[in-house]
Amino acid sequence: MLRPRSDPNCHSKERWGVLRLGGRTEPVREAGSSASPPPATAKRRPRLFTAELLVLLVVVGLGSRGLVAEFFDGSAVQFWSTLLVSIVIQALPFLVLGVLISGAIAALIPPGWLARALPRQDALAVPAAGLAGAALPGCECASVPIAARLRANGVSPAAAFAFMLAAPAINPVVLVSTAVAFPGRPKMVLARFLASLLTSIVVGLIWSRVGREAWMTRARSRLVEGDSRWAAFTETARQDFLHAGGWLVVGAMAAATLQVAVPRSLVQQLAGHQLLAALCLGLLAVVLAICSEADAFVAASLRQFSLSARLVFLVVGPAVDIKLVAMQTGVFGRRFAARFAPLTFAVAVVCALLVGRWLL
Amino acid sequence: MLLLVGAVALWLGLSQAALAYVRPGLRPPLAASGLVLLLLGVVALAWRPVGATDGHSHAHGEQGPRSAWLLTLPVLVLLLVTPPALGSYAASRQPPGTNGGSAGEFPPLPEPVDGAVPLLVSEFVARAQDDRARSLEGQRVRLVGFVIPDQGGGREYQLARFVLACCAADAEAYTVQIRGDATPRQADQWLLVEGRWLPQPVPEQTGSFTKPPVLLADAVTTVHPPANRYENTQFPY
Numbered sequence: 001m002l003r004p005r006s007d008p009n010c011h012s013k014e015r016w017g018v019l020r021l022g023g024r025t026e027p028v029r030e031a032g033s034s035a036s037p038p039p040a041t042a043k044r045r046p047r048l049f050t051a052e053l054l055v056l057l058v059v060v061g062l063g064s065r066g067l068v069a070e071f072f073d074g075s076a077v078q079f080w081s082t083l084l085v086s087i088v089i090q091a092l093p094f095l096v097l098g099v100l101i102s103g104a105i106a107a108l109i110p111p112g113w114l115a116r117a118l119p120r121q122d123a124l125a126v127p128a129a130g131l132a133g134a135a136l137p138g139c140e141c142a143s144v145p146i147a148a149r150l151r152a153n154g155v156s157p158a159a160a161f162a163f164m165l166a167a168p169a170i171n172p173v174v175l176v177s178t179a180v181a182f183p184g185r186p187k188m189v190l191a192r193f194l195a196s197l198l199t200s201i202v203v204g205l206i207w208s209r210v211g212r213e214a215w216m217t218r219a220r221s222r223l224v225e226g227d228s229r230w231a232a233f234t235e236t237a238r239q240d241f242l243h244a245g246g247w248l249v250v251g252a253m254a255a256a257t258l259q260v261a262v263p264r265s266l267v268q269q270l271a272g273h274q275l276l277a278a279l280c281l282g283l284l285a286v287v288l289a290i291c292s293e294a295d296a297f298v299a300a301s302l303r304q305f306s307l308s309a310r311l312v313f314l315v316v317g318p319a320v321d322i323k324l325v326a327m328q329t330g331v332f333g334r335r336f337a338a339r340f341a342p343l344t345f346a347v348a349v350v351c352a353l354l355v356g357r358w359l360l
Numbered sequence: 361m362l363l364l365v366g367a368v369a370l371w372l373g374l375s376q377a378a379l380a381y382v383r384p385g386l387r388p389p390l391a392a393s394g395l396v397l398l399l400l401g402v403v404a405l406a407w408r409p410v411g412a413t414d415g416h417s418h419a420h421g422e423q424g425p426r427s428a429w430l431l432t433l434p435v436l437v438l439l440l441v442t443p444p445a446l447g448s449y450a451a452s453r454q455p456p457g458t459n460g461g462s463a464g465e466f467p468p469l470p471e472p473v474d475g476a477v478p479l480l481v482s483e484f485v486a487r488a489q490d491d492r493a494r495s496l497e498g499q500r501v502r503l504v505g506f507v508i509p510d511q512g513g514g515r516e517y518q519l520a521r522f523v524l525a526c527c528a529a530d531a532e533a534y535t536v537q538i539r540g541d542a543t544p545r546q547a548d549q550w551l552l553v554e555g556r557w558l559p560q561p562v563p564e565q566t567g568s569f570t571k572p573p574v575l576l577a578d579a580v581t582t583v584h585p586p587a588n589r590y591e592n593t594q595f596p597y
Contacts, residue, residue: 075447075449075450076449078441078443078444078449079446079449079450081437081441081443082380082381082443082444082445082446082450082528083528083529084433084434084437084443085381085434085437085438085443086381086382086527086528086529087527087529088434089369089372089378089381089382089386089390089434089527090381090382090386090526090527090529092365092369092390092393093386093389093390093392093393095393096392096393096396096397097393100396231407234400234403234404235404237400238362238400238401238403238404241362241397241400242361242362242425242428242431243425243427243428245365245428245430245431246425246426246427246428246429246430246431247427247430249430249431249433249434250427250430252434253433255529256529259529263453263454288529288530289529290525290526290529290530291526291527291530293526294525294526294527294530295525295530297525297526297530298525298530298532301532330425330427
């Protein structure tokens, strides 16, 4: 059986007082205001399973509805399956990179060490964590398991989320591809860097004010107690992959469904209105779920839109898209994702518009 | 599960099959991640009996969450259906691709080979619509792409190629209107088309092109689809 490590930060993370996968009820101090009785583990597992089943059914239902509209056109099904397979294949190497780093953190860095290394106050820790995101050359799939691991390691959630939002947007690889996609417009690179960093910091600070631990119903208490560092490393990486992988597929199915159901040309008719166009491209970024290393090329080709609107596309994409929401649901829980995604979307759009007005 | 996904990823990374879904540069990382997953799977398998026999509390034998079973879905789709590379259906759902960024500046055209300059469809579109120096003028060019039949049932058709930045989800179709080919062509047929660019005026209302450029074809031959059916954005790495 899995046993939680006696971690001084544990009580602040687990408000439910139940370590879900531990199969063992552990009375823990309540951190929040409302005292919810700890539900029995045996009851929780099937409930979660039905939640997953529900999401699956909704996605499949939506998919079949889009396909019905195509009169069960065989090519629509083919299109859908090509997209599904492509998104999963494209995300796989980055997800593996993410879980390897997560495993390394679990195995090599003692719990609580990172929290002590970061400034104590969120007001300082959040910008620091956001800037640290520049060091991870990956796309957004990698950063979700890493952020979850940082949290389990004792880093404050606000700082962990700032890292999660910043890493896929401001790392050198992404900035270089942005520079290549927008030749002769170095300001676009600068604007993307600033707007994404700003988004991650603002979301982090807001979260440190209003965020509730209880929303993270799937909070990670699964610190694996291994015989050795090697065992902890492999086991963490394996578990993290399995947890995020299934939800990656859910996200890929949803993204493929939306791409089949909503033709891209629909979006382009709104290019004329400034604000509407920005919102529209923000939504497009959520729907398309493009890897952050490639989205600059797509943004470059949306030439009917203003640079500011395209900046919104570039800032929203790595921070919140349908694939990420699914993965966050799997890793942090449904209640978390339902609040975090709209917050991030709104902040990202506003930040991008402000920076765009200033720079572009 | 890990073994299955890992094995499939490794196979994809080493074979040509991945080219239908992602850019070629992603194949080595894909193979590497497949290898990592295989190793993780083997390690988990090797340790499981230890935890089971000595009764020591281990995490090694613990099964993953049930949602992980969803990973079998893309694997099954891939192995059973093997979805093809994007074709005319997907292309017809997009507005005609236009090239972004470098408006106006183009390097000189490559030398003609056997009487025509071989060009990518996306490059032809870019030069036709963006080149101030009009480098295509009077040049005989050679394009390879697939057919999108005319929506209205006319004889003209479009020759298209998808450009991939990362994976098929971000693919953009670039199309060229082909004139002068009397033979009826079927959707998704691969053609080698030679001919000359027919310049069109920029629509005054929009100030930019809303229709694909036109190629006046003088020689059309059917060809086998290339191994990589996409054209790829030039990645700096």
